[in-house]
Amino acid sequence: MFGMLGNIIKEQFRSTKQEQEISSDDAMLIRMDDKIHNFDNFIHPLPESKPRTPFGSPNKDGKKRGAALLNVRELFTMLPTALTMTINMQRGSNLYDGKFVPERQRVTDEFISTLEENAYELGVKDLKYVKVPRNAIFQNKGIPHEYAIVFTVEMDKEPISTAPSFDALHEVMKGYKNISVIANKLVHFMRNTGVGAYPGTALGGTTDYVHLAEIAGLGVIGYHGLLISPTEGARLRIGVIYTNIENLPVQSENEHLWVRDFCAMCKKCIRKCPVNAIFDQPKPRGDGGMQSIDHDACREYFDQNYTCAICLAVCPFSQVGYDKVKERFKGNPNAPQFQIPVGEIAVID
Numbered sequence: 648m649f650g651m652l653g654n655i656i657k658e659q660f661r662s663t664k665q666e667q668e669i670s671s672d673d674a675m676l677i678r679m680d681d682k683i684h685n686f687d688n689f690i691h692p693l694p695e696s697k698p699r700t701p702f703g704s705p706n707k708d709g710k711k712r713g714a715a716l717l718n719v720r721e722l723f724t725m726l727p728t729a730l731t732m733t734i735n736m737q738r739g740s741n742l743y744d745g746k747f748v749p750e751r752q753r754v755t756d757e758f759i760s761t762l763e764e765n766a767y768e769l770g771v772k773d774l775k776y777v778k779v780p781r782n783a784i785f786q787n788k789g790i791p792h793e794y795a796i797v798f799t800v801e802m803d804k805e806p807i808s809t810a811p812s813f814d815a816l817h818e819v820m821k822g823y824k825n826i827s828v829i830a831n832k833l834v835h836f837m838r839n840t841g842v843g844a845y846p847g848t849a850l851g852g853t854t855d856y857v858h859l860a861e862i863a864g865l866g867v868i869g870y871h872g873l874l875i876s877p878t879e880g881a882r883l884r885i886g887v888i889y890t891n892i893e894n895l896p897v898q899s900e901n902e903h904l905w906v907r908d909f910c911a912m913c914k915k916c917i918r919k920c921p922v923n924a925i926f927d928q929p930k931p932r933g934d935g936g937m938q939s940i941d942h943d944a945c946r947e948y949f950d951q952n953y954t955c956a957i958c959l960a961v962c963p964f965s966q967v968g969y970d971k972v973k974e975r976f977k978g979n980p981n982a983p984q985f986q987i988p989v990g991e992i993a994v995i996d
Contacts (some may be wrong), residue, residue: 916957
């Protein structure tokens with residue numbers, strides 16, 4: 648996401664000959680990920696789990712990339728948002744020191760109600776719970792607890808509609824910033840009651856957040872690989888809090904699966920993708936899930952064009968809304984069915 652804070656400034660002036668093998672974002676995330684080794688025991692991925700898709704493009708062609716493409720006005724407009732996000736991500740990472748000892752692992756209905764009230768007051772749009780399947784943990788990563796609170800925050804329609812643009816990029820960054828702030832505040836509330844809680848990294852965590860959001864019932868993954876929800880369409884960012892609470896109200900039904908029937912008919916994101924990075928139909932990934940995007944093609948354009956977001960912007964669910972699409976959609980009996988059962992089955996990415 649264009650590097651964090653000081654990395655934004657450094658990248659603005661860095662020579663392409665000094666380009667690193669991995670992006671500054673990826674390097675930062677790896678350092679945060681590695682703090683899981685402060686725990687004597689943690690939840691490991693399955694052997695067939697997929698690796699996390701990196702931010703940086705694999706094509707080192709001498710072009711300026713990421714924050715190096717921002718002008719001075721854009722750079723300094725972005726800095727306050729990046730600063731807040733970076734500080735809160737680091738604060739969240741510091742909680743992975745392995746020192747907190749939970750006092751309990753079951754909570755009351757009153758606790759759940761208070762947690763949700765706090766979340767919505769902080770700006771959460773929707774929130775649900777999930778037991779994390781191990782194949783949702785990225786390859787060579789780990790998480791401290793097997794349960795998770797998954798929540799979404801909304802991004803405003805007007806700036807997102809201009810993608811790819813600086814305004815759209817800044818709105819996406821605001822979404823990540825809001826997630827980092829909200830997650831930390833909820834984690835401290837939870838820890839103060841004696842339960843285990845750890846914020847997932849706002850910008851690219853150790854689990855597949857879209858996967859978790861779908862099996863939690865927050866929405867459904869569309870053909871563009873993004874979550875489509877009834878509250879924000881595809882104009883959302885996803886946050887995660889890992890917890891030891893074993894009696895969370897986890898649900899097993901997902902009433903939004905009809906969305907992929909619509910996607911199979913619509914395919915607007917596929918037609919509008921400037922580099923044809925979205926497959927006409929999701930393809931088997933080899934681990935029981937489906938892949939919808941050519942990540943290398945996507946990242947190359949992503950790096951050069953304000954992190955793109957065209958597929959998010961043109962999605963009918965982002966433009967006219969979930970309810971209106973559902974009201975007008977009469978069904979698609981010929982649509983390929985990609986139903987994702989809860990358990991050790993991966994999803995479209």
